[in-house]
Amino acid sequence: MRVSTTQQHRLSVNAMLEQQAKLTQTQLKLSTGKKYLTPSENPVAATGLINLQENIQRHQQYQVNIDAARQRLELQESSLDNATDTIQRIRELTVQALNDSNNPENRKQTALEIAALNEHLMGLANTRNANGEYLFSGLKSNVPAFSVSAGEYAYDGEPESWRQIAIGPERTVTDADPGNRVFGDIDTSGFLVPGSISNVFQAIARLSQDLQNNSPDRNSLTDLDEALKRFEITRASTGARLHALDSQENLNADYILQNQSTASDMGDLDYADALSRFALQQTSLQAAQQAFTKVQNLSLFNYL
Numbered sequence: 001m002r003v004s005t006t007q008q009h010r011l012s013v014n015a016m017l018e019q020q021a022k023l024t025q026t027q028l029k030l031s032t033g034k035k036y037l038t039p040s041e042n043p044v045a046a047t048g049l050i051n052l053q054e055n056i057q058r059h060q061q062y063q064v065n066i067d068a069a070r071q072r073l074e075l076q077e078s079s080l081d082n083a084t085d086t087i088q089r090i091r092e093l094t095v096q097a098l099n100d101s102n103n104p105e106n107r108k109q110t111a112l113e114i115a116a117l118n119e120h121l122m123g124l125a126n127t128r129n130a131n132g133e134y135l136f137s138g139l140k141s142n143v144p145a146f147s148v149s150a151g152e153y154a155y156d157g158e159p160e161s162w163r164q165i166a167i168g169p170e171r172t173v174t175d176a177d178p179g180n181r182v183f184g185d186i187d188t189s190g191f192l193v194p195g196s197i198s199n200v201f202q203a204i205a206r207l208s209q210d211l212q213n214n215s216p217d218r219n220s221l222t223d224l225d226e227a228l229k230r231f232e233i234t235r236a237s238t239g240a241r242l243h244a245l246d247s248q249e250n251l252n253a254d255y256i257l258q259n260q261s262t263a264s265d266m267g268d269l270d271y272a273d274a275l276s277r278f279a280l281q282q283t284s285l286q287a288a289q290q291a292f293t294k295v296q297n298l299s300l301f302n303y304l
Helices: 005-032 043-098 104-125 179-183 200-212 220-267 271-296
Strands: 146-149 152-155 164-168 171-174
Touching (some): 043 104, 043 220, 104 146
16 A cells, blocks of 8 residues: 555654653643543543532531531530529529518519529520521520510420421431520419429529518429429430531541542542653653654655
């Protein structure tokens, strides 16, 4: 078969371009650290890498959710710890005030201190997190949980509502408790009898009023004790949820690490192999360039 000078020239140029393209691709892989630059190089690996990355991102979002839930639950634990101390102080003052040695003036002073502590307790019930959400308002986290007007208390949050946060593929956790469960349901009957008042603010307000009138009722201690029990139950539940967050966080971290390792094995460049291939491709390109130079000199005119 006759091979023309033009054809020889084209073949040599194509050989150089092919070697140059291979070298450029290897250079790009070395700079990016990726084994494959396009999905077409290995469609199966590309699909696997996409799935792995989606799994990693989903579990990283679970970790973000865990951080948010932990922040709210730790804030709830701190608020209830403070609330417990407040109730215990009110109980101490009540026990002292029940002593018959107290005169009406003493009891009025105690009543004022207890009223102030009740205000502090309501402030704890209306605790907000770093995002400005009211902790004990249930799903209505944009409004304060409790309010008082003209001595009448109200729960303005969403009663019996818990916000569920996904912390794993098939696991959720409630990040706070509704205020009516923690601080007791509001009694709207208008007849508050010491010893049977569920809502702690109403119970303390009635206690303070009775002390003002110099007629404290020992049954008020029962209301305070019931409030302390609710706090204790809620704190125990909060601790269990915090433990669950820690456990799931470790599981998520392990899963992420495993997927990242698999993705690395599947899609990360083997630098030793790539550098060896790069050196070989450089040599091949140089050989192609030299061959092209020799072909350029293959002309009868050089021998005339």
